[in-house]
Every structure is written in C-alpha cells, then in structure tokens.
Amino acid sequence: MPPEKLVATREKEMRTWYDAEVFRFRMFERAFAAHLGRALRNAYLDDAKLETRTKTVDSFVDKALTAGPGGDFKYADPRAEVTDFVGARIVVPLSTDVAPVARLLGETYRIEEQSVLRPDQEEDVPGYQSLHVLLRLHDEDRADVEFRDLGDPVIEVQVRTILQHAWAGLQHDLMYKTERTPTSSVRRRLISLAGLLELADREFVAVRQAHGEGTPTGEVADPDHAVGQAVVREAVEAVFGEEDEAGDAWFAELAVVLGELGAASVDDARSRLGPWGDRAASVAQTVRVTRPWAGTAYLFDLLLRLALDEDYLTARLGPNPPAEARAAFAAERAELLQALEAR
C-alpha cells in the first residue's frame, strides 16, 4: 500500500475531481440509456432488459486508491484509466440471445474491446460468465444534441443471461458480503452451481427450439456456440483482413466445425492453420475467381482443409471416413492446390 500521506493526497484530489465531473457522467448515462434503449427496440430485441448506472463518488475514490502488486497505486491516473464511469448491463433470457445483442452493439457503437470472460476466468471452468464490451459513441452520435458537451467517455457494457445474472448476484453476496473468506469447498460448490445453470440454459434453449421458436435473428441456434460466433467472426475476419458482410449463420456454423475439430478456442483453430494462415488472402483471391460468394467463414474452413489434410476429415467423420468422402476431399484439395500454384 502506498504511504498514508500519498493516499490522503490522492483521495482528496480524486474526490474533488470526480465531485465536479459526476454530474456530466450522469447526464451522459441518461442519454446513453435512451440511445441504446432505442437501438434495442428498433432491432426488436424487446426481451433484453437494460440497466445503466454511473459510478458513485465513493466507488471511484475506492478504485483510485486500489493498491497495485508493487505496493504502488494500481492506476497511475485513474481519471484516464478507469473504464466504468458509465456502465450498462443488458440481461437477456438465454445464451442464444447474447449474440444478436453483441452484433447490435457492434453495429451501433465503436467497440474498443470485447471479451467473453474476465481476464482471471478459466475458459473451461463454469462460473461468472458474461460478454464484456468497452465501447464509445460514433462521432456523428456524439454531435447529437443529447450528447453535446458531454465528452467521449468509454462505456462498459455487460451482456449476460438471466441465469448468469442470478448466479453472479448470489455468488457475489456469498463471497464478498460476509466476513469470512470462502473455503475451497464453498468455492467448488458455487462452481458446480454455475455448471448446473449452464446446463439449464442449454435445456431452455432446446425447449424453446422444440416449441418452434427460433433465435431472435431467426438464424441457426447452437447452444454450444451462440456466444462464440461473434468471437469467431472477429478472429476470422482478422485472418483475412477484411470485414465480412455474411450473416452470423456462417460463423455459427463455423463454430460448430471448430468444435468438431476439437479446437479449444479460435486461437487454437488459428494456430492449426500453420503456414496457411499467412496465405489466407491469396487463397481468398484464388477461390473467389470461381466462388465469388465465398465469405471468410467458408474460406477459413477451406484453409483448415488445406492445413489439416486427412486429419480434417477424420476429426469430423471419424477414423474411417467413407471412401467417397475421402476421394471428393482429396480431389477438391488437389484442385485448389493446383489453382494456387498456377497463380
């Protein structure tokens, strides 16, 4: 912890600064709530419940005084580094409803950062899981009268399901609002409960589909990959260095393929491309001569076929793929390699 005198000085400085600024953030929060609320309604995402809040002065000061690992303050300049002065939470019914909201955020705002898990969260351990997005308004929206003179603050948005929200609230109370440090047994039981709720979510998704309802976008719902498709799109677009206009269905489907290939994450899938990853743009150009419709999801799958060769087929069809499938796979691969060589 920094010396007492430094702490006292910083506390006074930060409190004075934020006392003067908090009103502007509250005004911004109200305008942002109205703006995002309209966007959700216009996209017919009526089941998404929006809450917003502005950080309180005490909460900001506490954060500004947080100690870092080296005994210094965690934030060198909290006024510039804190990202949740204005925060929003969008609670949706089920995991398949997260992706449409994520897409809307991407279409409506400038995304600065996006992650599915907290940095300290293991991907394969159930628990606090929600989509975290840091975003800002587009310049043209900032020029609107409702945002005029309110600055350009970053906004932290969380998107989570009803069940994730319930779990997060309950575990927070249990973990942080009691005097005692939770034992490893208590923590393990909480993780088990998170897994249970994840299974419940999948079952609700299946029931909803069986009942004849699609996802809000009318696209293919895949409980395993509904959240992942936005991440898959972003990663795949980065591989090809282009924005893809193809619908989410292609990325949802690619997420299924990645799952069948046993890829633990998009990064894992990307690493399996090996040197083919560097040839993505050239493969895209060659393929689009005869398949002008080929989007990045299709092309990424093609790169995996090139990179993994027969392993691709056995991963998806089992150790003994039908002879016809093997022959067609080999023929397509050879034809493509020839076309690439001819370029």
Add this chain to the structure above:
Amino acid sequence: MPDEKVCVVAASGAWPFYRLTGAYVSQAQRGFQGASRLGFYSGGQIHGLVPRIEHVVASMPADAAHAARTALSADPVERRVGEALAAALHQGPVPHPVQVVLLSRPGDPATLTITPVAHPGGTAWTLFQRYVDLTRLQAAATTDDLANGVV
C-alpha cells in the same frame, strides 16, 4: 438398352451458373420425368454440354443458414449442395423453397460434349423445359432435327 432421356431447360441464367458451379437451382419439386441428363437452351441454341444428373435435393429452405450448414458440411454431397445454394443466393433472389440439382461438372467424363444445336426459329425453343432422347440430341444439327423426338 433404352436411350437416355435429356431434360433441356430454358437457361439464360442457368447455363453460366452450371459452368461455374456444376449445379442447377430452380423452384422446389421441379420434376424431370425420369431424365438422367440435363441440357441447357438459351441464346438460340442448345449448348454443347449435357451433364448427368447426380443428386437432387427436391426442396430446401433458400437462406443463408441452410447454405452455411450444408456448405461447411464434411459430407461432400451436402457440401456441393450448400455451395450451389450459396452461389445462387449470391447472384440474387432465388425461389423459396428451392430445388438444388447436382450435375456432373464440365470436364467430368460423365458430362457429354455435343455440337451445339441451333434453333433457327424466331421464337424460343422452350421457355420452361422439354425432353429429348440423347442419341437424337447428339445427332442433331438444328432443333428441327429433334422435332419427332421431343416431348
């Protein structure tokens, strides 16, 4: 051995589409009355490639979700169906639901090459589809030579 029957379809868009994809996409449930091959008529001629009909999906939803699901399939037939649907959707509006017919590709030995059959008349030889025996088609110089063998 009975002669093979060819269904010749009106093909102003279908002919270049076949050349590109090796497939034919039309409205759902379009029958071919037992024809084993498809021919293409446009621009006053029956074109010079007569592919074999390899697989017919008589009806499927014409949307991106189904195109994606099938085009990314590990099954080669499903994959070709998806690629054809994706290509059709890319070109513009398609009937919904849609029929996807996989054909032997240009260059495939199963695709027969014939001398294009000219249609000398001022009106289109077909605006939908007509049937003709393969041997008669292979021997014809103009559509007049098909007169007795055409349904």
